[in-house]
Amino acid sequence: MKGKYRVIVQDKRIRYDFTIHRNITVIRGDSATGKTTLLDMLTAYATAGAESGTTVNCEKNCTVLTGMDWKNRLAGIHDSLVFMDELARFTASEDFAAAIRNTDNYYIIVSREPLANLPYSVDEIYGIRTSGKYGGLKQTYNEFYRIYGSRDSLVYQDPSLVIAEDSNSGYSFFRNIYDKKGISCVSANGKSNIHALLQKSAGTRILVIADGAAFGPEMERIHRLIESGHTIALYLPESFEWIILRSGLLKDSDINAILESPEDYIESSLYFSWERFFTALLVEKSQGSYLRYTKKTLNPVYLNDKERLAVSKVLSPLLDDDAAHSTR
Amino acid sequence: MLHIHFGNLDGEIYNPPLYFLHQYEDEWITDSLSAEMIRDVDKSTVVGPRLIDSPVLGAISPRELSGGVKTLILMAHDNSGSIFNASACGDNCAKWILKIAENKDLTITLHNIMKFDQEPFAIHILNTDQVVHTFREYVDAAVMLI
Numbered sequence: 001m002k003g004k005y006r007v008i009v010q011d012k013r014i015r016y017d018f019t020i021h022r023n024i025t026v027i028r029g030d031s032a033t034g035k036t037t038l039l040d041m042l043t044a045y046a047t048a049g050a051e052s053g054t055t056v057n058c059e060k061n062c063t064v065l066t067g068m069d070w071k072n073r074l075a076g077i078h079d080s081l082v083f084m085d086e087l088a089r090f091t092a093s094e095d096f097a098a099a100i101r102n103t104d105n106y107y108i109i110v111s112r113e114p115l116a117n118l119p120y121s122v123d124e125i126y127g128i129r130t131s132g133k134y135g136g137l138k139q140t141y142n143e144f145y146r147i148y149g150s151r152d153s154l155v156y157q158d159p160s161l162v163i164a165e166d167s168n169s170g171y172s173f174f175r176n177i178y179d180k181k182g183i184s185c186v187s188a189n190g191k192s193n194i195h196a197l198l199q200k201s202a203g204t205r206i207l208v209i210a211d212g213a214a215f216g217p218e219m220e221r222i223h224r225l226i227e228s229g230h231t232i233a234l235y236l237p238e239s240f241e242w243i244i245l246r247s248g249l250l251k252d253s254d255i256n257a258i259l260e261s262p263e264d265y266i267e268s269s270l271y272f273s274w275e276r277f278f279t280a281l282l283v284e285k286s287q288g289s290y291l292r293y294t295k296k297t298l299n300p301v302y303l304n305d306k307e308r309l310a311v312s313k314v315l316s317p318l319l320d321d322d323a324a325h326s327t328r
Numbered sequence: 329m330l331h332i333h334f335g336n337l338d339g340e341i342y343n344p345p346l347y348f349l350h351q352y353e354d355e356w357i358t359d360s361l362s363a364e365m366i367r368d369v370d371k372s373t374v375v376g377p378r379l380i381d382s383p384v385l386g387a388i389s390p391r392e393l394s395g396g397v398k399t400l401i402l403m404a405h406d407n408s409g410s411i412f413n414a415s416a417c418g419d420n421c422a423k424w425i426l427k428i429a430e431n432k433d434l435t436i437t438l439h440n441i442m443k444f445d446q447e448p449f450a451i452h453i454l455n456t457d458q459v460v461h462t463f464r465e466y467v468d469a470a471v472m473l474i
Contacts, residue, residue, distance in 0.1 A: 031420055034384070
């Protein structure tokens with residue numbers, strides 16, 4: 001499945017109106033915000049259709065996956081939005097991650113667990129809030145909101161330490177940038193190692209650079225460290241490859257169209273996370289050119305003045321004006 | 329005192345709202361602490377043991393309370409010795425968990441890092457046998473265990 005889908009679920013008292021953008025969406029937040037009620041209404045509609053007194057409007061079939069035989073049921077679900085209730089224990093399992101990989105559904109999971117096996121985006125973690133009454137005075141209108149807001153709202157331009165999730169090309173590029181600024185840049189060798197490095201370096205101003213497209217499982221942990229007083233800032237582009245694609249170095253009209261609305265191009269059965277799609281796209285589009293990209297080793301051409309400047313412009317939230325506009 | 333085990337624990341009640349449906353007692357609902365928690369978290373008023381007035385859903389039974397409040401009521405009143413998964417509760421339940429633990433030894437599991445920032449407190453983290461007293465100490469311990 002690709003594309004984004006608006007979903008309206010309502011009965012006489014409550015209306016939910018939200019849009020699903022990617023293959024994995026997580027809903028969490030305070031108690032009593034209406035998460036279970038949403039799932040109950042979807043279940044009612046799946047059981048009896050409009051006769052249930054609820055209506056569900058969506059271009060795709062919406063279904064709820066529950067119970068201990070989830071795996072058998074899932075095998076028969078295609079081209080659908082699949083919702084899972086809070087406390088469906090299987091959603092945190094490796095089995096579940098393996099079962100949904102390469103499927104043509106989108107999954108909406110109500111859970112406060114980190115769901116470490118699922119590569120979901122920091123952008124697709126939502127809470128539900130009431131935004132008032134709809135239609136008449138009797139119907140409460142509920143909408144989704146992004147729990148972690150803007151991706152780079154708290155970026156430091158002068159960190160004492162930079163931790164990059166990546167250990168390959170992305171890390172090589174960031175280390176080159178920060179070496180020139182006299183700032184230490186280390187690789188975490190994967191997102192699940194970042195929190196341990198953060199604690200080891202407590203007391204310094206740390207900037208974390210990670211792939212936002214799959215960083216969802218780490219967000220609560222790092223957000224809590226920030227709330228408890230650790231001086232940490234986050235820069236979470238989709239991925240390093242997305243930055244290069246955004247830089248304009250590759251002259252290809254397809255790229256701009258794809259970056260404008262990636263959901264229209266990224267097939268969920270082929271790409272478990274957008275990060276992998278952007279890597280594949282960059283490798284394909286740079287093939288045969290001097291900008292040939294591989295994830296493992298950074299093509300040194302990206303460290304040349306012109307190319308480095310182009311990529312740095314995309315990184316402007318991270319860099320002060322001089323660094324973003326000059327390679328010296 | 330509040331005792332927390334982070335992660336899976338053999339025998340924990342992972343889905344407390346489901347357990348609640350089959351185990352709750354009428355007097356648990358009308359108890360003053362339960363009524364206060366229902367008012368604060370669910371913004372609803374207990375009218376009687378089988379009737380609650382919800383501003384969104386209208387007249388509801390205890391079966392339609394939020395998963396968080398059902399779990400809090402179990403923590404306060406269930407004396408079976410069961411250990412409940414507090415990840416069924418949102419952060420807006422944290423102060424109530426600490427309040428319940430003021431009057432009894434309460435052991436819970438957590439599968440996420442609930443926001444316990446209502447200092448001062450004493451929380452015993454069972455995985456490391458460590459007692460933490462500040463939000464920062466609690467978070468520093470929890471991030472390594474989730």
